[in-house]
Amino acid sequence: MKYGRVLLEDVEGYVPGEQPQTSDVIKLNTNENPYPPSPRVIEALQSVSVNALRRYPDPVSLNFRAACARRYGLPNADWVIAGNGMDEVLAMAVRTFVDPDDAILTTYPTYTLYETLAQLHGAHIVEVDLDENFQLPEAFFETPARLVFLTRPNAPTGVAVPKGAVERLCESFDGIVFLDEAYVDFADAHCMDLVQQYDNLIVGRSFSKSYSLAGMRLGIGVAQPAIIDEFLKTKDSYNMNAVAQRVGKAAIEDAATLEANTARIRATRGRVTNALTELGFEVPESQANFLFAQWKGSPSAKTLFESLRDRGIFVRYFNARRLDHALRISIGTDAEMDALLTALGEMIAPVRA
Numbered sequence: 001m002k003y004g005r006v007l008l009e010d011v012e013g014y015v016p017g018e019q020p021q022t023s024d025v026i027k028l029n030t031n032e033n034p035y036p037p038s039p040r041v042i043e044a045l046q047s048v049s050v051n052a053l054r055r056y057p058d059p060v061s062l063n064f065r066a067a068c069a070r071r072y073g074l075p076n077a078d079w080v081i082a083g084n085g086m087d088e089v090l091a092m093a094v095r096t097f098v099d100p101d102d103a104i105l106t107t108y109p110t111y112t113l114y115e116t117l118a119q120l121h122g123a124h125i126v127e128v129d130l131d132e133n134f135q136l137p138e139a140f141f142e143t144p145a146r147l148v149f150l151t152r153p154n155a156p157t158g159v160a161v162p163k164g165a166v167e168r169l170c171e172s173f174d175g176i177v178f179l180d181e182a183y184v185d186f187a188d189a190h191c192m193d194l195v196q197q198y199d200n201l202i203v204g205r206s207f208s209k210s211y212s213l214a215g216m217r218l219g220i221g222v223a224q225p226a227i228i229d230e231f232l233k234t235k236d237s238y239n240m241n242a243v244a245q246r247v248g249k250a251a252i253e254d255a256a257t258l259e260a261n262t263a264r265i266r267a268t269r270g271r272v273t274n275a276l277t278e279l280g281f282e283v284p285e286s287q288a289n290f291l292f293a294q295w296k297g298s299p300s301a302k303t304l305f306e307s308l309r310d311r312g313i314f315v316r317y318f319n320a321r322r323l324d325h326a327l328r329i330s331i332g333t334d335a336e337m338d339a340l341l342t343a344l345g346e347m348i349a350p351v352r353a
């Protein structure tokens with residue numbers, strides 16, 4: 001059981017009680033956004049009144065959900081469920097649509113929380129291996145389950161399956177399809193429009209990456225009203241605090257800041273992909289705000305990870321099948337990425353010479 005995995009594994013460089021961002025390390029290990037959130041978010045924070053803190057928040061986050069529906073061209077708030085981070089929406093989906101002993105289908109590799117949630121719920125996780133290009137094999141479409149978690153773009157590879165594969169899954173899968181689009185604002189195409197077409201589809205979004213709000217904990221699930229109704233029955237009474245509801249509304253209404261920040265990150269992503277390839281890494285085309293830099297040379301990927309850590313540059317290393325030859329590197333500012341590339345160049349050059 002990997003409960004508590006975040007503190008133990010994910011947040012390298014984290015000092016309990018301190019904001020990891022305030023330390024002087026270069027933190028490229030949890031796919032946070034290096035740029036500040038929308039100025040409207042700051043205004044929303046400053047406008048929080050004492051009464052808003054003294055009173056309970058709106059239990060159904062209506063204004064926030066309505067703003068999300070408007071943003072995605074959906075009829076109204078009945079199409080959106082709000083969560084304390086998308087992680088809470090994922091947990092709610094398991095609680096709402098899966099019974100203990102049911103099967104939950106997903107891919108390998110993917111976001112490890114799905115397995116943890118299945119274990120906590122007493123459900124079985126069925127992982128189907130992605131093919132050598134990190135695409136879906138036929139077996140994935142043939143495996144029955146109550147719920148499927150598909151991540152697009154996937155983590156930790158950054159690879160996005162074609163939108164057609166999502167449509168095929170929605171048509172053929174006899175259960176709920178949870179499409180995790182945590183990183184999709186950095187991608188060429190999303191599947192939000194499919195929720196109007198498929199009554200078994202939930203599209204999940206996170207505000208932690210593209211909206212620079214990991215600390216606020218905001219996420220949503222978008223689906224047809226019959227599914228959202230089920231979520232509303234099982235969610236905690238006041239799952240969204242008053243501040244997060246305001247901030248989320250302000251963030252989603254500022255499409256321009258989202259566009260500007262994601263464009264910057266995509267540009268840096270392209271440049272760093274090329275630079276890593278020059279250094280000898282194999283980097284599948286990423287549609288996310290991180291790169292899966294595969295390294296078959298020497299020193300090993302694990303040694304590179306440790307040497308970077310010793311220099312105060314934190315990237316992510318997975319000691320797991322199909323992943324242990326790679327570094328997952330979040331896209332930071334251009335200066336941070338230059339520091340990373342310089343450090344990697346110095347570690348690799350002596351071996352190559």
Ligand SMILES: Cc1ncc(COP(=O)(O)O)c(C=O)c1O
Nearest residue numbers: 085086087111155182206208219
């Ligand atoms: C694939 C994927 N889904 C969901 C999440 C959770 O996002 P949130 O911070 O909104 O809980 C993450 C966070 O890293 C993720 O990588």
